[in-house]
Amino acid sequence: MSSISLTIKEKAIESGFDLVGISKAWIPAIDKENIEYWVKNKLYGKMDWFPKNQNLRLYFENIGFSSVSAIVVASFYLDKEYYDVFKRFSFRLSRYAVGKDYHKILRQKAKGLLSYLKTTFPNQKFRQSVDTLPISEKVLAREAGIGWMGKNTNIIHPKKGSYFFLSVVLTDLPLEYDDPMKDRCGSCRACMDACPTRALYEPYKIDAGRCISHHTIEDKSLEFSQDAKLALSSWIYGCDICQEVCPFNKVASKNQNNLTKRKEFHVKDYFHNTLETDFLSLNQKEFEEFVRDSAMNRISYLQFKRNVDAYYHWKKTSHR
Numbered sequence: 001m002s003s004i005s006l007t008i009k010e011k012a013i014e015s016g017f018d019l020v021g022i023s024k025a026w027i028p029a030i031d032k033e034n035i036e037y038w039v040k041n042k043l044y045g046k047m048d049w050f051p052k053n054q055n056l057r058l059y060f061e062n063i064g065f066s067s068v069s070a071i072v073v074a075s076f077y078l079d080k081e082y083y084d085v086f087k088r089f090s091f092r093l094s095r096y097a098v099g100k101d102y103h104k105i106l107r108q109k110a111k112g113l114l115s116y117l118k119t120t121f122p123n124q125k126f127r128q129s130v131d132t133l134p135i136s137e138k139v140l141a142r143e144a145g146i147g148w149m150g151k152n153t154n155i156i157h158p159k160k161g162s163y164f165f166l167s168v169v170l171t172d173l174p175l176e177y178d179d180p181m182k183d184r185c186g187s188c189r190a191c192m193d194a195c196p197t198r199a200l201y202e203p204y205k206i207d208a209g210r211c212i213s214h215h216t217i218e219d220k221s222l223e224f225s226q227d228a229k230l231a232l233s234s235w236i237y238g239c240d241i242c243q244e245v246c247p248f249n250k251v252a253s254k255n256q257n258n259l260t261k262r263k264e265f266h267v268k269d270y271f272h273n274t275l276e277t278d279f280l281s282l283n284q285k286e287f288e289e290f291v292r293d294s295a296m297n298r299i300s301y302l303q304f305k306r307n308v309d310a311y312y313h314w315k316k317t318s319h320r
C-alpha cells in the first residue's frame with residue numbers, strides 16, 4: 001500500500017477510530033441493482049426521504065466534486081456497562097442509542113483526520129458523512145474491507161462483530177484501495193430466524209417497513225397498527241435482536257478490546273440512577289432535556305410516548 005494511504009490510515013486510528021479502510025468511491029453494479037430493487041419495491045417503509053437523491057447514492061453526483069476514493073472509518077459503540085445497567089429494566093434500548101449523539105461525536109473525532117488531509121492536500125476536496133449524505137456507507141465499508149455485509153444486512157468484522165458506527169470521507173484524491181472481505185455467514189440464519197417481524201425476509205435482504213428499529217425511530221406517525229404495536233415487544237428505541245444472535249457478536253462482545261473506549265458512547269449516567277417508571281413517565285420538558293446530546297434525539301416526545309404505550313400494551317398482553 002502506498003505511503004499516503006498508510007499515513008491516512010494511521011491518522012484515522014490516531015484520531016480515535018477503531019477500524020479504517022479505503023475503497024474506490026463507487027457502487028458496484030450488483031449493489032446498484034439491489035438498491036434500485038429496494039426503492040422500486042418500497043422496502044424503505046415510512047422513510048419517504050429515501051428514494052430522493054438516487055443519483056448521489058448510486059453515482060456520487062452533486063456533492064460539489066468528483067469523488068474518486070472513500071476513506072471508511074468505524075467506531076465501536078458497545079459499552080461494558082450496558083448489560084448491568086439495563087438488566088434492571090424490562091424495556092429495552094438498542095446499544096447504539098444509550099450514549100451521546102454519534103453523528104456529533106464522529107464528526108468531532110474526524111477533525112484530526114480532516115485537518116491532516118486538508119493541510120497535506122490543499123487542492124483536494126474532502127467531505128465527511130455520518131448518515132448525513134444519502135450514500136450507502138455499508139457498501140463502501142464492505143468494499144474498503146471493514147467487514148462483509150451479513151445476512152442481517154449489517155457490516156460484520158470477523159473478530160470485532162458489528163457493534164460499530166460507520167463514517168465515510170469522500171475525496172477526489174486518488175488512493176490505494178483495500179480488498180473487500182470474504183462473506184463468512186455461511187449457512188447460518190440466526191439473525192433471520194430470530195427477527196420477530198420477519199424483516200430479514202431473505203438472506204441479505206431487509207424490508208425496513210417491518211423492522212422494529214424502523215417502527216420505533218423512523219415511523220413518525222403517532223398511531224401504530226395493531227401488528228406493529230405487538231411486534232415491538234420490549235423495544236422502545238431501535239432493536240438489536242439480529243445483532244445479538246449473530247455468532248460473531250457473541251464472541252466479539254466478550255473481548256474488552258472490542259468494547260468502546262469512547263466515554264461519549266458509554267451508557268448515559270441518567271440510566272445508572274433512574275427507575276424504570278421514572279424514565280417511562282418523562283414529561284415533554286424532561287424528555288427534551290434528556291435527548292439533548294443523546295443518540296435518542298431522532299424521535300419526538302410524541303413518538304416516545306407512542307413507543308412507551310406500545311411497550312405497556314405488550315407487557316399487559318404478553319403476561320396474560
Ligand code: B12
Binds near residue numbers: 163164
Ligand atoms: C436507512 C437505514 C436504516 C433502515 C434500513 C436498514 C438497512 N439495513 O438498510 C433501518 C431504520 C431499518 C435501520 C436500522 C438499523 N440501523 Co441503520 N442505517 C440506515 C442508513 C441511513 C442507510 C442504509 C441504506 O442505504 N439502506 C438501504 C439498502 C438498500 O442499502 P444497503 O443496506 O447498503 O443495501 C444492501 C443490502 O440491504 C442488500 N439488499 C437490499 N435489497 C436487496 C435486494 C436483493 C435482491 C439483494 C440480493 C440484496 C439486497 O444489498 C444491498 C447492497 O447490495 C445507514 C447510513 C448510511 N448512509 O449508509 C444506517 C446504518 C446502516 N444503520 C446502522 C445501524 C447501527 C442500524 C441498527 C443496528 C440500529 C438499531 N440498533 O436499531 C439497525 C439495524 C437493522 C438492520 N438489520 O439493518 C449502521 C450500521 C453499522 C454496521 N456495522 O453495519 C449505519 C451504517 C449507520 C452508521 N453510520 O453507522 N437503518
